[in-house]
Amino acid sequence: MRLLIASDAWHPQVNGVVRSLEQMMRRAPAHGFAASILxxxxxxSMPLPGYPEIRLACPVPGRLASRWDEAAPTHVHIATEGPVGFAVRRRCLAQRLPFTTSYHTRFPEYLAARAPVPEAWSYAYLRRFHGAANGTMVSTKSLQSELEARGFGRIMQWTRGVDTDLFAPAVPGAALPAALAGLPRPFFLFVGRLAIEKNVAAFLALDLPGTKVVIGDGPDRARLESLAPQARFLGTRTGADLAALYAACDVFVFPSLTDTFGIVLLEALACGLPVAAFPVPGPLDVIGTSGVGVLDHDLRAAALRALTIPRASCREDALRRGWDESARQFFGNILLARRLAVPQAA
Incomplete structure (x- = not known):
């Protein structure tokens, strides 16, 4: 079986979509698939205004046809609703080839925060985009309920995971990463894109002891640095460097009100880091009543209470959330959607 994954999000971007797709590509052979990415x-391509790290592609028909013939897909998954995703969707419809999609990002809310575009218009477009698929994968039951209430159909569950070998607690007695050496504790950490929809300013405004640590980059960085000159902004970090910083901190603060999941929550837990977040979809699904985080509309109170959570409990929770289960769901959904193929809309 040959799977083509179409995504407008790929390297050099650093985000949950890219991480999820990387892991699925890696595990494809174990599920009987040869996978390639478009x-x-x-x-x-051109840079997305306000997000130069994100490229907007112009899928040239000839090049698309060539790559399609190269991949010769028996199965197609469309991960994003951008130009690449739309072009592949159109080709699937033309060839009457069933496909699946996934819903990763709350674009209607993100767009409405930047431009006078009613959310209802954006949801109408997304409903039409995903409506032609034989299944749309979502990361949580909360998001499934929300989308079904908005008229989306054929929703499938696809959870996310974490690499518990890479993201692990610090070795006892290990020195602090140089970026944190000499700073007052406790360390309250945020990891993610520095953009308005991530609500990072709410974290930076909290009256907390110790040091606020921010890992990530994005269009809102300069403004955020001006709001909190006392915070430590470390830019984008990846791999073992990122894992060591997670493990050296004391609480992971997740201020987002709009994320559909939050893979960073699992990465933090795998490193033994308790979570403080608002009680909204995403944290409610990932943390819930597990006891490895505190969800409270008072984010400061949540962050302070999270300091008392045993790190070992966080690690134990994360060990149950590896990428293998995520891959089992993903490839199972692709096979099921093909078997249950329904007439597709234009």
């Missing part, structure tokens, strides 16, 4: 890197 990304903006294969076409002429």
């Amino acid at each position: 990304s903006p890197a294969e076409f002429p």
Whole structure:
């Protein structure tokens, strides 16, 4: 079986979509698939206004046809609703090839925060986009309920995971990472894109002891640095460097009100880091009543109470959330959608 994954999000972007797809590509052979990815890197592109690290592709028909013939897909998954995703959707419809999609990002809310575009318009577009698929994968039951209430159909569950070998607690007695050496504790950490929809300003405004640590980059960085000059902004970190910083901190603070999941929550837990977040979809699904985090509309209170949570409990919770289960769901959904193929809308 040959799977083509179409995504407008791919390297060099660092985000949950890319991490999820990387893991699925890695595990494809174990599920009987040869997987390839179609990304903006294969076409002429331009930077997204306000997000220069994100490229908007122009899927040239000839190049798309060539890559399609190369991949010769028996199965197609469309991960994003951008130009690459739309072009592949159109080709699938033309060839009457069943496909699946996934819903990763609350674009209607993000767009409405930046431009006078009613959320209802954006949801109408997304409903039509995903409505042609034979299944749309979502990360949580909360998001499934929300989308079904908005008229989306054929929803499938696809949870996310964490690499518990890479993201692990610090070795006892290990020195602090140089970026944190000499700073007052406790360390309250945020990891993610520095953009308005992540609500990072709410974290930076909290009256907390110790040091606020911010890992990530994005269009809102300069403004956020001006709001909190006392915070430590470390830029984008990846791999073992990122894992060591997680493990060296004391509480992970997740101020987002709009994330559909939050893989960073699992990464923090795997490193033994308790979570403080608002009680909204995403944290409610990932943390819930597990006892490895505190969900409270008073984010400061949540962050302070999280300091008392045993780190070992956080690690134990994360060990049950590896990527293997995520891959089992993902590839199972692709096979099921093909078997249950329904007439597709234009």
